Amino acid sequence: MVSGRDLVLSQTRARIAQCGAAHTKIALIGYSQGSLAVGDAIERMSSSERGTIKGVVHFGDPRFTPFINGAGFAIALGIAGPRPPYRDGVGGRTKSFCHLGDPICGFWYPTQYALQVGTNLLAACVIAKDNCPHMTYRSSDAAAFLAGKI
Template sequence: MRPGRRGRTRAVAAVAATLLVGGLAFAPVAGATTTQGSERRSSLLRFWLDRLGNDRGGQVGQPGGGATQPAAPPEDDGDDGDGGAAPDGDCDAVTVIAARGTGEPAGTGFLLGQVSRQIDSRVDVPVTIVGLDYPAAAEFVNSPRQGVAELNRLVTAADDCLVLLGYSQGAIVVGDALAGFSSANGAKVRAVVMFGDPRFNSVEPYNEGSFGQPSRGLNPRRAGELAAFNDRIQNYCNGGDLVCQGSRNGGGDGHLAYGQFAADAATFAAGKV
């Protein structure tokens, strides 16, 4: 579908002016840096190193606390084929599902909200923007598993063409869900954009940004795991982002500097629907 007039947005989550990203207070004001902010950034990087492990298992914590239970598997649609089956035809409507980063308030998050609205402005069919309902909590077993289960539920129920967005912990959610999609669910996905992915692997052909070569995130995905979606993914990683570059290659504020790619990401996604 060709880019055109602004689509009719059916639902857009409100975005706070000041956000908490991975435990770091972040106001999107150019040039706003302080000693306290630097200390918080250092704490954030140490936090990721200490807390992000390799275990994708565990239990799913329910929003608001309380008892936990194992994550429900995706609904079986009876199709055991290739999860990345290519989509066909034009889209009559598009749903953008945004998985926010750690600690961001419920909704799309600041970065993914920008990208979502720019996608809406670039297509000429109705666009629905959904902030994925998952904890985005400061732990990396239960919270991502909750997100994967919820994303599977939404995709299985969806009738529209889908665009999936993930930032930081949300990129874990999106990537892990993609890896397990049936061919029916995979065919609904027109575009995927991820930023600051802790499971980044520099060998993938869909990577974008100033990342080092070779480099891997704090908990990298195995090479080729999402190969069925290669032509539908853009995965942005900044060279100064410890989360997607790992402790050997990261350093600085790269994890908070993905707004520069919002327009490019939106153009890519709009071009796929």
């Protein structure tokens, strides 16, 4: 995830340097491991960098946390544990989608077993494909949310 996080940071910083913070509007979207990269990058950004973020969408976030950073109700956390609230108002510009039964973001096992069991469930999901909740997110959901933010 470090290389993904660093790529998000470098691309964001390059855009800000090119256009200036006042003229930069960033939208970030992450799916599964991409959500880890996006979230970790946001946590490492400066306050002024976070100010350029107009919208964030997570799909199947391994650090999904109910009611935090635009997440709705869920009975479980993501398999990588909770994500802290984003600073500087970014949480209010974030939407995190976690489908019921998704083994990556809607995990119900104790933390010490999460990665092992979650990985096994995801492997089963790859075989099941369209029947696995982790494989059923739609980009139109992100587009609809972000259209109101940018």
